[in-house]
Amino acid sequence: VAEGTGGMAGAAVLVDRGHALLSAGDDSLEVTLTGGALFNPWLGREAAGRGMPRFRAAAGAEPLAADCSLAGDLSRWCPRWAAILGPHGGLGDVETAGRLKAQAVLTAQGDAWQITRAGGEIEKLSVRIDGRRIVEPRVVATAAGRWNSGSGAVEISSAELLTASLSLRTGGATLATAARSIPAPSGLLDRIRGKVQWQADVGRLEKWIVPPAAAARWPASGRAWGTAEILDTPAGLNLLVEVTGNQLAVARGAAGTPLAGGAAPPQTVWAEPRASLVVEVTRPLAGDPAATDSLTINRFALESSTLAVTAAGSVSEIASRGLLDLGGTVAYDWSQMSRLLTPWTGGGVQLVGGGPRPFAVRGPLGSAWQLAGGTDTGPREPMVVPLPDAWLDKQAGDQPRARAITLPVSPAAKPSGLSDMLRQVSVETSTTWAAADLGGLRLDPGEMSVRLFEGQLAFGPFDIGAAGGRLRGAPWIKLMPPPGELVVPPGRLVDRVRLSSDMCDRWVRWLVPMLGRATHTEGLVSVDVAGGRIPLGDPFAGEMSGQIFFEQLEMTPSGTMQPLVNLIVKLQSVLDPRFAFGDKAVLMRVRPEPVRVRLAERRLWHEGLMMDTGQLTIQTKGSVGADGSLVMVAELAFRGDLAGQTPVIAQLLRTPLVIPLRGTVSHPQFDADQMEAILGRIVENTAEAVINDGQIGRA
DSSP states (O other): EEEEEEEEEEEEEEEEEEHHHHHTTTTEEEEEEEEEEEEEEEEEEEHHHOOOOOOOOTTSSSEEEEEHHHHHHHHHHHHHHHHHTTTSSTTOOOEEEEEEEEEEEEEEEETTTEEEEHHHHEEEEEEEETTTTEEEEEEEEEEEEEEETTTTTEEEEEEEEEESSSSEESSEEOOOOOTTTTTTTTTHHEEEEEEEEEEHHHHHHHHHHHHHHHHHHEEEEEEEEEHHHHHHTTTTTEEEEEEEEEEEEEEESSSSSSTTSSOOEEEEEEEEEEEEEEOOOOEOOTTOHHTTTTEEEEEEEEEEEEEEEEEEEEEEEETOOOOOEEEEEEEEEEHHHHHTTTHHHOOOEEEBBBOOOOEEEEEHHHHTTTTOOOOOOOOOOEEEEEEEEGTTTOOOOSSOOEEEEEEEEEOOOOOOOOHHHHOOEEEEEEESSEEEEEEEEEOOOOEEEEEEEETTTOOOEEEEEETEEEEOOOOOOOOTTTTTTTOOSSSSEEEEEOHHHHHHHHHHHHGGGGGGEEEEEEEEEEEEHHHHHHHHTTTSEEEEEEEEEEEEEEEOOEEEEHHHHHHHHHHHHOOOGGGGGOOOOOOOEESOOOOEEEEEEEEEEEEEEEEEEEEEEEEEEEEEEOOOBEEEEEEEOOOOOOTTOOOHHHTTTTOOOOEEEEEEESSSSEEEHHHHHHHHHHHHHHHHHHHHHHHHHHO
C-alpha cells in the first residue's frame, strides 16, 4: 500500500507527503515521509558517485522527515534483501532466523540525513554462514548520527550493539564509502575514523570465528575487552588497538563433535589469569606512493603471566604481498610454561629460568590477509645448518659423516592459506634455561637457537650438558601438514649420559623392559642414530635406526622381573647350592657392546643386548608396539668357560633356555609354562649328569 502527494520538478519527482506499507503475513516494512523531497530515479551511477544524490530535500519546502519501521521474521526477510542486493550483496550463502523489530527517524539537512533515533532488536537470532552457526538469545542495537546520501559517508555520534557474546559501543566515529582503487587493509584505515569500545565472552565468540569441529575440540573461555581508535596525526593515519583478557583458558574436549551428555569434561591445557595486548600502527601521509603502500608498526606489546613480547617494525607492499619485518624481544618464565604444558607432558618436563631474548620475523603476509594481487616470491635457496666436526667423531662405523644439515625446500606452489604462509615466513630467535628435567634427565644451563624457515622449525645445532654427558643435534620439525613431523639427522645424539633408575623406568624400559623396574641402576649410555623421521601425531608410524652403547651399566631387577630372578637363582644354585640360601639378590652387568635398534612397522625393535649375572649370560631381542605390547625372548646360558669344570655344567650347556616375554611394558609377563619346562629339563639333565659321573667314577 502506498499513497502520497506531490508533482514533477523537471526530471525529478517532488514528494510533499508520502506513506508506504509493504506487508506479507507477519512481515512489514513501513515508511512515512513529511515535508518536501526530490527523487530522481534516472540519475546515472557516475553522477551518484560524484555526490549527486537521487533523493534529497526540496529547496524552500518544509523540513523533510522520514519515519521507518521494519518487523518480521529474518528467515523471510534475508532472501528478499539478497534478491534486491544481487549476487554481490554478501547474503547469498547466509541462513538467518529470528524475530526482528527495528525503527529509525531521519531528518533531511541539505544532502544529508540526520539520524535522530534508530534502534532495533532481534529475538532468538540464528545465523549460519560458512559452516558456522551463531546463536544469540537477544540482540539490541541503537544509533544516532548523520548520513550523507550523496557521498555515502556515515557520521555516528553514538551507537551501541549488545549481545550475550559481543558488545560494541562508540561515542563518535565516521565511515566513508569504499574506494575500489585502495587495497585492503589500508582501504579500511582510509574509510574509518573514531574510537570503538568492545567486550566479549571468549567462549561464545569462539563459535562465531572458529569452525564447529575446532571449537568443540578446543573450547575456550574467559572475558576480553578493549578499544580500537583510528585518528589522523601529523605523522599519518594512526591505528591503536588495546585488548585485555581475564581468566582466559583453552581446554581439550572430545574429538570430532561437540561434547554430549555423559562425555568426559574438557581438560584445561592453557590458562591465563590476565593478559594484555597493545598494537599501534601508522600509515604515512599521502603524497609518496611508496610511503602510502606501507605501514609502520610503532608498538607491539603482549604481556601475561608467562610471556612478554615487545616489538616494532613495518609492513611494506600492502597492495600485493604485505611484507612483514618485525623485531624485538620475547621474555618468558619457564616455570610457568612448564605448568601450562603439563596436560601434554604429564609433568615430565620441568624447566627453570628464561629472560628476554631477541627475535625477528620476516615474510609476506599476503596469504594471511588474503590480499588480491599477491605474487609468489619464487624459488628460495635451502637453509644449511653447519654441524661441528667434533660432534660426529664418535659415530660408530666407517660411513661418511654429514658436515651440514640442509633443510629441504618445498617446491613453489599456489598459495594455500596457513601452509603457504608458513613456507614464506622466517623467524629467528633463541631460548635459554637455568635448569631442566626432561623425564628424569637433568640438563645443565644452556642456550639453543630456534629458526622457522620454509615451514620447518629448526633447533640448534645444540651441545648441551646432561647428567654428566652431552646431548647434541640439529633436528627440525616439518610443520605442515599438521601436527608435523620430527626429522632427526644422523650423528651421535647422546654421549655418555649417566643413567638412573628413574630414567630407565621412564625411557629405557620401552626398549628393554628388563632394564626398568630396578632397585639399583648405575651406568652410562650413548646413542648413535642413522637418521629418522617421527610423526608428532603418531610417533610409532615413523622410521629410525641406530645403535645404543651401555658402559659400566649395573642393575638389580625387581618387581615384575621377579620370575626371571627366581629362575636365575635356581640356575645359580645348581653350581653353588649355597646360593639358594642367600638373599637371592641378582646383579646384572650389561656388556659394552652395540645394541642395534630400529623403529619400523609401528614397533620399536632391538637386538644384541648381552648381560652377565654370576655364571650366566642373558641375551634379549624383540620389539615393543605402540600400545606397549611386548614380543621378546630372553635366552639364558652358562658361560662357556665353565664347560670343562664338571659333567653337570657340560650337560646344562646343552639345555636350551629360551623364555618368551609377553604382556606390556608396564606389566611384562614371562611364559610360566616355558619356565617350568626349563626347570624340569634342568633337574632331569642334572640328575643324568650326576648318575653318569658316578658310574664313570666307579669304573
